[in-house]
Amino acid sequence: MPVTAHLLTALVIAFAAGACSPEPPSKPRAAPPAGADPAPIPAKTVVLTFDDAFRSHLDFVAPILGHHGFGATFFITARWMDDREHYLDFEGVAALHRLGFEIGNHTHDHTYHFSAEDAPALPGQIRRLDEALAAVGVPRPVTFGWTANSFGPEALGLLRDEGYRFARRGRGPEYPLSGLSRGARYDPRLHHRLLIPASVVNSEWTVPHFRSLAREAVAGTAMVFQFHGVPDHAGPHLSVRPDTFRAFMAVLAEEGFNVLAIRDLSRYGVERIPSQDPMTKVRYSSFD
Ligand SMILES: [Zn+2]
Numbered sequence: 001m002p003v004t005a006h007l008l009t010a011l012v013i014a015f016a017a018g019a020c021s022p023e024p025p026s027k028p029r030a031a032p033p034a035g036a037d038p039a040p041i042p043a044k045t046v047v048l049t050f051d052d053a054f055r056s057h058l059d060f061v062a063p064i065l066g067h068h069g070f071g072a073t074f075f076i077t078a079r080w081m082d083d084r085e086h087y088l089d090f091e092g093v094a095a096l097h098r099l100g101f102e103i104g105n106h107t108h109d110h111t112y113h114f115s116a117e118d119a120p121a122l123p124g125q126i127r128r129l130d131e132a133l134a135a136v137g138v139p140r141p142v143t144f145g146w147t148a149n150s151f152g153p154e155a156l157g158l159l160r161d162e163g164y165r166f167a168r169r170g171r172g173p174e175y176p177l178s179g180l181s182r183g184a185r186y187d188p189r190l191h192h193r194l195l196i197p198a199s200v201v202n203s204e205w206t207v208p209h210f211r212s213l214a215r216e217a218v219a220g221t222a223m224v225f226q227f228h229g230v231p232d233h234a235g236p237h238l239s240v241r242p243d244t245f246r247a248f249m250a251v252l253a254e255e256g257f258n259v260l261a262i263r264d265l266s267r268y269g270v271e272r273i274p275s276q277d278p279m280t281k282v283r284y285s286s287f288d
Helices: 003-019 055-068 090-098 119-135 153-161 207-214 242-254 262-268
Strands: 045-051 073-076 102-105 143-145 166-168 223-227 258-260
Touching: 045 055, 045 262, 055 090, 055 242, 073 090, 073 143, 090 102, 090 119, 102 119, 102 262, 119 153, 166 262, 207 223, 207 242, 258 262
Parallel strands: 045 073, 045 223, 045 258, 073 102, 102 143, 143 166
Antiparallel strands: none
Protein backbone atom coordinates (compact mmCIF):
# COMPACT_ATOMS: atom_id res chain seq x y z
CA MET A 1 0.00 0.00 0.00
CA PRO A 2 1.43 3.46 -0.86
CA VAL A 3 2.26 5.79 1.99
CA THR A 4 -0.69 8.11 1.27
CA ALA A 5 -3.09 5.17 1.49
CA HIS A 6 -1.54 4.22 4.83
CA LEU A 7 -2.06 7.77 6.05
CA LEU A 8 -5.63 7.81 4.85
CA THR A 9 -6.35 4.52 6.56
CA ALA A 10 -4.78 5.80 9.76
CA LEU A 11 -6.90 8.95 9.62
CA VAL A 12 -10.09 6.97 9.03
CA ILE A 13 -9.26 4.66 11.96
CA ALA A 14 -8.37 7.63 14.19
CA PHE A 15 -11.63 9.36 13.28
CA ALA A 16 -13.68 6.22 13.87
CA ALA A 17 -11.98 5.58 17.22
CA GLY A 18 -12.63 9.18 18.29
CA ALA A 19 -16.23 9.05 17.18
CA CYS A 20 -17.07 6.11 19.44
CA SER A 21 -15.77 7.83 22.58
CA PRO A 22 -18.62 9.23 24.69
CA GLU A 23 -16.60 12.29 25.71
CA PRO A 24 -12.93 13.25 25.77
CA PRO A 25 -10.98 12.49 28.94
CA SER A 26 -10.91 15.42 31.35
CA LYS A 27 -7.18 15.82 30.82
CA PRO A 28 -4.53 13.86 28.95
CA ARG A 29 -2.50 11.25 30.75
CA ALA A 30 1.28 11.72 30.82
CA ALA A 31 2.80 11.76 27.34
CA PRO A 32 5.59 9.39 26.32
CA PRO A 33 9.05 10.91 26.71
CA ALA A 34 10.43 12.81 23.73
CA GLY A 35 14.01 13.08 22.51
CA ALA A 36 16.53 10.73 20.97
CA ASP A 37 15.69 7.06 20.48
CA PRO A 38 16.50 5.27 23.72
CA ALA A 39 18.25 1.92 24.00
CA PRO A 40 16.10 -1.18 23.47
CA ILE A 41 14.91 -3.34 26.37
CA PRO A 42 18.02 -4.95 27.86
CA ALA A 43 18.36 -8.72 28.21
CA LYS A 44 17.01 -10.27 31.42
CA THR A 45 14.12 -7.83 31.82
CA VAL A 46 11.16 -9.08 33.83
CA VAL A 47 7.91 -7.21 34.57
CA LEU A 48 5.93 -8.12 37.70
CA THR A 49 2.18 -7.48 37.93
CA PHE A 50 -0.29 -8.21 40.76
CA ASP A 51 -4.05 -8.23 40.23
CA ASP A 52 -7.17 -7.47 42.28
CA ALA A 53 -5.81 -5.52 45.31
CA PHE A 54 -5.16 -8.38 47.69
CA ARG A 55 -4.09 -7.45 51.22
CA SER A 56 -1.09 -9.78 50.82
CA HIS A 57 0.25 -7.43 48.15
CA LEU A 58 0.92 -4.72 50.73
CA ASP A 59 1.59 -6.91 53.76
CA PHE A 60 3.80 -9.59 52.21
CA VAL A 61 4.73 -8.91 48.57
CA ALA A 62 5.72 -5.23 48.78
CA PRO A 63 8.38 -5.70 51.51
CA ILE A 64 10.05 -8.49 49.51
CA LEU A 65 10.04 -6.42 46.32
CA GLY A 66 11.40 -3.46 48.29
CA HIS A 67 14.17 -5.62 49.77
CA HIS A 68 15.33 -6.58 46.28
CA GLY A 69 14.75 -3.11 44.76
CA PHE A 70 12.23 -4.51 42.24
CA GLY A 71 9.55 -2.50 40.44
CA ALA A 72 6.02 -3.83 39.96
CA THR A 73 2.53 -2.86 38.79
CA PHE A 74 -0.49 -3.43 41.04
CA PHE A 75 -3.81 -3.58 39.17
CA ILE A 76 -6.52 -2.16 41.40
CA THR A 77 -10.25 -2.79 41.50
CA ALA A 78 -12.72 -1.87 44.25
CA ARG A 79 -14.80 -4.99 43.53
CA TRP A 80 -13.81 -6.89 46.68
CA MET A 81 -12.75 -4.07 49.01
CA ASP A 82 -15.62 -4.74 51.45
CA ASP A 83 -13.75 -7.90 52.44
CA ARG A 84 -11.16 -6.15 54.60
CA GLU A 85 -9.67 -9.41 55.81
CA HIS A 86 -8.40 -10.37 52.35
CA TYR A 87 -8.34 -7.16 50.29
CA LEU A 88 -6.86 -3.68 50.50
CA ASP A 89 -8.91 -0.52 50.80
CA PHE A 90 -7.89 2.64 48.92
CA GLU A 91 -5.66 3.76 51.80
CA GLY A 92 -3.75 0.51 51.36
CA VAL A 93 -3.49 1.17 47.63
CA ALA A 94 -2.13 4.64 48.40
CA ALA A 95 0.50 3.01 50.62
CA LEU A 96 1.66 0.87 47.65
CA HIS A 97 1.90 4.05 45.56
CA ARG A 98 3.96 5.83 48.23
CA LEU A 99 6.35 2.87 48.26
CA GLY A 100 7.06 3.68 44.60
CA PHE A 101 5.08 0.96 42.88
CA GLU A 102 2.92 1.57 39.83
CA ILE A 103 -0.83 1.61 40.39
CA GLY A 104 -2.75 0.35 37.34
CA ASN A 105 -6.48 0.59 36.59
CA HIS A 106 -8.38 -2.74 36.60
CA THR A 107 -11.91 -1.17 36.44
CA HIS A 108 -13.85 -0.02 39.53
CA ASP A 109 -16.13 -3.08 39.70
CA HIS A 110 -14.04 -5.70 37.88
CA THR A 111 -16.44 -5.58 34.94
CA TYR A 112 -15.76 -7.21 31.56
CA HIS A 113 -15.62 -5.27 28.30
CA PHE A 114 -14.50 -7.67 25.59
CA SER A 115 -17.87 -7.72 23.80
CA ALA A 116 -19.06 -4.91 21.55
CA GLU A 117 -22.10 -4.36 23.76
CA ASP A 118 -20.12 -4.17 27.01
CA ALA A 119 -17.27 -2.01 25.66
CA PRO A 120 -19.05 1.40 25.99
CA ALA A 121 -19.19 1.05 29.79
CA LEU A 122 -15.40 0.85 30.02
CA PRO A 123 -14.58 4.60 30.19
CA GLY A 124 -17.06 5.07 33.07
CA GLN A 125 -15.52 2.16 34.97
CA ILE A 126 -12.02 3.52 34.41
CA ARG A 127 -12.89 7.07 35.48
CA ARG A 128 -14.74 5.92 38.59
CA LEU A 129 -11.61 4.12 39.75
CA ASP A 130 -9.43 7.10 38.75
CA GLU A 131 -11.57 9.33 41.00
CA ALA A 132 -11.29 6.97 43.96
CA LEU A 133 -7.51 6.82 43.49
CA ALA A 134 -7.26 10.62 43.20
CA ALA A 135 -9.12 10.97 46.51
CA VAL A 136 -6.23 9.19 48.27
CA GLY A 137 -3.50 11.00 46.32
CA VAL A 138 -2.73 8.37 43.67
CA PRO A 139 -2.13 9.89 40.20
CA ARG A 140 -4.21 8.76 37.20
CA PRO A 141 -2.89 5.41 36.01
CA VAL A 142 -1.23 5.11 32.60
CA THR A 143 -1.52 1.30 32.56
CA PHE A 144 -4.67 -0.81 32.36
CA GLY A 145 -5.17 -4.48 33.22
CA TRP A 146 -7.76 -6.28 31.09
CA THR A 147 -10.24 -7.98 33.48
CA ALA A 148 -10.31 -11.77 33.08
CA ASN A 149 -7.50 -11.17 30.57
CA SER A 150 -10.26 -10.76 27.97
CA PHE A 151 -10.27 -8.08 25.29
CA GLY A 152 -11.95 -6.83 22.13
CA PRO A 153 -11.36 -4.26 19.39
CA GLU A 154 -14.05 -1.81 20.57
CA ALA A 155 -12.68 -1.59 24.13
CA LEU A 156 -9.16 -1.33 22.73
CA GLY A 157 -10.20 1.81 20.81
CA LEU A 158 -11.77 3.28 23.95
CA LEU A 159 -8.62 2.60 26.00
CA ARG A 160 -6.62 4.44 23.36
CA ASP A 161 -9.07 7.36 23.54
CA GLU A 162 -8.68 7.43 27.32
CA GLY A 163 -4.97 8.04 26.80
CA TYR A 164 -3.71 4.76 28.17
CA ARG A 165 -0.09 4.07 27.32
CA PHE A 166 0.01 0.39 28.27
CA ALA A 167 -2.39 -2.45 28.95
CA ARG A 168 -1.71 -6.03 29.96
CA ARG A 169 -3.64 -9.10 28.89
CA GLY A 170 -2.85 -12.74 29.80
CA ARG A 171 -1.75 -15.98 28.17
CA GLY A 172 -4.75 -16.49 25.87
CA PRO A 173 -5.49 -17.08 23.12
CA GLU A 174 -1.99 -18.34 22.29
CA TYR A 175 -1.56 -20.64 25.29
CA PRO A 176 -4.01 -22.87 27.19
CA LEU A 177 -5.46 -21.70 30.50
CA SER A 178 -4.78 -24.89 32.45
CA GLY A 179 -1.76 -26.90 33.48
CA LEU A 180 1.76 -25.69 34.02
CA SER A 181 0.92 -22.64 31.97
CA ARG A 182 2.81 -19.79 30.42
CA GLY A 183 2.18 -16.76 28.20
CA ALA A 184 3.95 -15.27 25.21
CA ARG A 185 7.18 -13.33 25.72
CA TYR A 186 6.44 -9.62 25.25
CA ASP A 187 8.09 -8.23 22.14
CA PRO A 188 7.17 -4.61 21.27
CA ARG A 189 7.71 -5.37 17.57
CA LEU A 190 5.02 -8.07 17.71
CA HIS A 191 2.64 -6.96 20.45
CA HIS A 192 0.56 -3.78 20.63
CA ARG A 193 1.34 -1.72 23.74
CA LEU A 194 -2.30 -2.08 24.86
CA LEU A 195 -2.22 -5.88 24.47
CA ILE A 196 0.94 -6.87 26.35
CA PRO A 197 0.88 -10.64 26.96
CA ALA A 198 1.68 -12.13 30.36
CA SER A 199 2.32 -15.50 31.96
CA VAL A 200 -0.31 -16.14 34.64
CA VAL A 201 1.35 -17.72 37.66
CA ASN A 202 -0.67 -20.53 39.26
CA SER A 203 -0.41 -22.98 42.12
CA GLU A 204 1.31 -25.59 39.93
CA TRP A 205 4.32 -23.42 39.18
CA THR A 206 7.70 -24.54 40.47
CA VAL A 207 10.93 -22.60 40.85
CA PRO A 208 12.50 -24.34 37.79
CA HIS A 209 9.45 -23.41 35.66
CA PHE A 210 9.57 -19.78 36.80
CA ARG A 211 13.35 -19.64 36.23
CA SER A 212 13.16 -21.13 32.73
CA LEU A 213 10.52 -18.61 31.65
CA ALA A 214 12.40 -15.64 33.13
CA ARG A 215 15.53 -16.77 31.25
CA GLU A 216 13.65 -16.40 27.94
CA ALA A 217 13.91 -12.61 28.33
CA VAL A 218 16.48 -11.86 25.63
CA ALA A 219 17.38 -8.30 24.57
CA GLY A 220 14.50 -6.38 23.00
CA THR A 221 11.86 -8.39 24.91
CA ALA A 222 10.51 -8.84 28.43
CA MET A 223 8.84 -11.65 30.34
CA VAL A 224 5.72 -10.35 32.07
CA PHE A 225 4.32 -12.27 35.04
CA GLN A 226 0.82 -11.96 36.47
CA PHE A 227 0.25 -12.85 40.12
CA HIS A 228 -2.90 -12.85 42.24
CA GLY A 229 -2.98 -13.34 46.01
CA VAL A 230 0.15 -14.62 47.78
CA PRO A 231 -1.59 -16.76 48.93
CA ASP A 232 -4.99 -16.44 47.24
CA HIS A 233 -7.93 -17.54 49.42
CA ALA A 234 -10.45 -16.85 46.61
CA GLY A 235 -8.95 -18.85 43.76
CA PRO A 236 -6.83 -21.78 44.95
CA HIS A 237 -5.68 -22.45 41.39
CA LEU A 238 -4.15 -18.96 41.16
CA SER A 239 -2.68 -19.07 44.64
CA VAL A 240 1.08 -18.84 45.15
CA ARG A 241 2.45 -19.89 48.51
CA PRO A 242 4.48 -17.23 50.31
CA ASP A 243 7.62 -19.38 50.47
CA THR A 244 7.34 -20.14 46.75
CA PHE A 245 6.97 -16.45 45.95
CA ARG A 246 10.03 -15.66 48.07
CA ALA A 247 11.97 -18.29 46.10
CA PHE A 248 10.85 -16.85 42.75
CA MET A 249 12.06 -13.38 43.76
CA ALA A 250 15.36 -14.84 45.00
CA VAL A 251 15.92 -16.32 41.51
CA LEU A 252 15.48 -12.89 39.93
CA ALA A 253 17.83 -11.29 42.45
CA GLU A 254 20.55 -13.97 42.28
CA GLU A 255 20.58 -13.96 38.48
CA GLY A 256 20.64 -10.16 38.21
CA PHE A 257 17.35 -9.57 36.43
CA ASN A 258 16.11 -6.05 35.58
CA VAL A 259 12.73 -6.17 37.37
CA LEU A 260 10.26 -3.44 36.44
CA ALA A 261 6.74 -2.09 36.49
CA ILE A 262 4.98 -1.93 33.13
CA ARG A 263 5.27 1.89 32.95
CA ASP A 264 9.06 1.55 33.14
CA LEU A 265 9.06 0.02 29.65
CA SER A 266 8.77 3.56 28.29
CA ARG A 267 12.46 3.98 29.22
CA TYR A 268 13.17 1.76 26.23
CA GLY A 269 10.95 3.62 23.79
CA VAL A 270 8.53 0.74 23.31
CA GLU A 271 5.66 3.18 22.61
CA ARG A 272 7.47 4.36 19.48
CA ILE A 273 7.99 0.91 18.01
CA PRO A 274 5.34 0.14 15.38
CA SER A 275 3.83 -3.29 16.06
CA GLN A 276 1.95 -5.49 13.62
CA ASP A 277 -0.27 -7.20 16.15
CA PRO A 278 -3.15 -9.28 14.75
CA MET A 279 -4.65 -9.32 18.27
CA THR A 280 -5.86 -5.72 17.75
CA LYS A 281 -8.65 -7.21 15.62
CA VAL A 282 -9.32 -10.23 17.85
CA ARG A 283 -12.09 -10.67 20.39
CA TYR A 284 -10.93 -12.99 23.15
CA SER A 285 -12.75 -14.19 26.25
CA SER A 286 -11.23 -16.48 28.85
CA PHE A 287 -14.82 -17.50 29.76
CA ASP A 288 -15.32 -19.37 26.47
ZN1 LIG B 1 -8.75 -9.26 38.02
